[in-house]
């Protein structure tokens with residue numbers, strides 16, 4: 001029986017926006033977004049808590065955000081500054097443990113199972129880290145503490161901003177059962193809709209399905225959902241982590257032959273895959289489309305671009321084209337979309353990906 005781990009998830013509060021308010025005192029307490037001017041048809045990279053009260057959030061078009069709040073302050077992004085602050089925070093984390101896995105500039109997992117600090121209390125380590133981050137940067141962070149990554153991440157959102165929440169091992173399963181499925185790691189809109197269609201709304205509903213059923217409905221992700229619904233997540237905190245690819249695929253309940261239906265199914269997988277790309281702030285240059293047929297043979301087609309895919313819709317044209325390339329008329333049982341070829345473009349192409357995915361304020 002493996003011993004229980006101690007995982008902390010640290011998430012800076014409205015990170016980019018908070019940096020701007022810190023550096024511009026006249027902007028404090030006011031609705032602000034980090035974004036380029038609306039005329040450039042950009043999207044909101046981060047919204048201050050004051051702006052969120054107007055229903056403004058990351059990834060919304062700047063134009064729409066300004067419509068919701070005419071006095072909205074637009075702070076031009078300063079990614080070099082955010083990176084520098086992020087490194088400052090990373091150094092404080094590394095002083096606690098080597099096992100730090102950054103998810104983006106403003107979020108990271110820490111495995112403190114073997115940490116000698118604070119008599120091994122993960123909760124006290126997290127509180128100390130939050131205080132150190134504030135002292136060093138003037139910015140607040142929220143923390144989630146639990147025995148695995150999934151629950152630590154959910155916990156960091158519970159008392160946001162500037163809060164901490166702990167989900168101890170004895171409460172993990174009950175907590176997971178109470179969650180709406182949308183809150184679980186890796187369940188995007190399309191998967192959630194698929195689950196709702198099966199009558200699954202919560203972790204408890206998921207627990208009623210067998211591993212085989214979940215595998216049949218959701219492919220290998222189904223096994224992961226089976227565990228998550230029970231508060232189990234065995235993914236290790238990976239200190240050195242280089243994402244080579246991000247993908248999403250689905251197995252149909254019934255094989256599909258119709259081209260238009262296949263296209264729609266691929267768009268749904270693209271939505272999930274690209275959401276993950278954005279969450280991790282990656283810049284993929286290659287898109288791969290996969291079809292698996294009823295006889296389990298499969299075919300893939302890929303397209304590499306000179307600049308990164310920066311929007312979910314960037315892929316739509318290529319998905320249509322790649323699908324067209326594939327000889328028609330064989331029943332398909334599975335479709336998938338994968339992004340790879342992660343590398344940075346020049347800074348001016350960066351904005352659409354540098355999103356602050358901190359959730360809405362409670």
Ligand SMILES: [Mg+2]
Nearest residue numbers: 011012106358
């Ligand atoms: Mg955040």
